[in-house]
Amino acid sequence: MTPALELQGISSGYGEALVLREVDLTLAPGEVLAVLGKNGMGKSTLLKTVMGFLPLAAGQVRLFGESIGGHPPHVVARAAVAYTPQEQALFQDLSVEDNLRLGLRRDRQLRVGIERAGEIFPFLPQRLAQRAGTLSGGEQKMLLVARALLCQPRLMLIDEITEGLQPSVIERLSVALRAECERTGVSILLIEQNVGFARGLAQRYAVMKRGELVDQGAMHGEDTAARIAAHLNV
Numbered sequence: 454m455t456p457a458l459e460l461q462g463i464s465s466g467y468g469e470a471l472v473l474r475e476v477d478l479t480l481a482p483g484e485v486l487a488v489l490g491k492n493g494m495g496k497s498t499l500l501k502t503v504m505g506f507l508p509l510a511a512g513q514v515r516l517f518g519e520s521i522g523g524h525p526p527h528v529v530a531r532a533a534v535a536y537t538p539q540e541q542a543l544f545q546d547l548s549v550e551d552n553l554r555l556g557l558r559r560d561r562q563l564r565v566g567i568e569r570a571g572e573i574f575p576f577l578p579q580r581l582a583q584r585a586g587t588l589s590g591g592e593q594k595m596l597l598v599a600r601a602l603l604c605q606p607r608l609m610l611i612d613e614i615t616e617g618l619q620p621s622v623i624e625r626l627s628v629a630l631r632a633e634c635e636r637t638g639v640s641i642l643l644i645e646q647n648v649g650f651a652r653g654l655a656q657r658y659a660v661m662k663r664g665e666l667v668d669q670g671a672m673h674g675e676d677t678a679a680r681i682a683a684h685l686n687v
């Protein structure tokens with residue numbers, strides 16, 4: 454089966470300084486792979502490189518068999534890739550409705566889109582007129598995920614969505630993403646430091662250390678918890 458995402462020997466970084474070093478990774482269709490790792494190891498750099506925000510210094514990126522290495526972010530996004538970055542990604546001064554609208558290909562899909570967003574997170578349709586910047590941190594993350602799902606992605610790149618959130622919000626995000634996986638078979642490359650959240654969603658894990666993937670395996674293997682703990686020193 455053609456992988457949803459295939460990285461072969463990719464290296465990239467910022468200017469002359471390489472952060473990623475010859476990263477190989479394969480994500481099967483419908484699979485969720487969690488990339489774990491401590492701060493500053495290159496996890497966000499990995500997603501930015503796949504999205505085309507950073508140039509490839511070396512290697513190949515294939516999306517459902519098609520080479521996309523070197524393509525700009527809007528072209529990658531058009532191939533049904535939804536990216537939820539770690540840093541602020543909503544339009545703070547726009548309403549909830551306008552932020553959702555940005556996830557839709559056509560304006561006439563708005564009514565259906567809002568309905569769908571309400572199925573994912575029921576609070577959203579009641580807050581359409583509220584400025585996104587005045588939502589709580591957890592609500593903003595849920596809006597971000599709803600907007601990403603409205604694009605009907607084949608691949609999601611999710612960067613530390615649980616950072617700073619309380620357990621009940623993390624659980625709602627987990628439930629929503631699991632439901633989407635079952636409904637659509639979307640593939641997800643999940644960057645996480647919350648191992649519990651990652652275990653609830655992912656079938657496989659990989660650990661990134663100083664720009665390299667140093668370990669990969671089944672998420673629910675016998676010795677997985679111990680291996681992950683050893684890498685993260687928890």
Ligand SMILES: Nc1ncnc2c1ncn2[C@@H]1O[C@H](COP(=O)(O)OP(=O)(O)OP(=O)(O)O)[C@@H](O)[C@H]1O
Pocket residue numbers: 467472490491492493494495496497498499539
């Ligand atoms: N815009 C930038 N310019 C220069 N160096 C950068 C830039 N962004 C990140 N880096 C460096 O690249 C390395 C990897 O950063 P990256 O953001 O990918 O780490 P991360 O694993 O996502 O960390 P965290 O878990 O804290 O988000 C770090 O040393 C960081 O300082």
Ligand SMILES: [Mg+2]
Pocket residue numbers: 496497498539612613
């Ligand atoms: Mg990061």
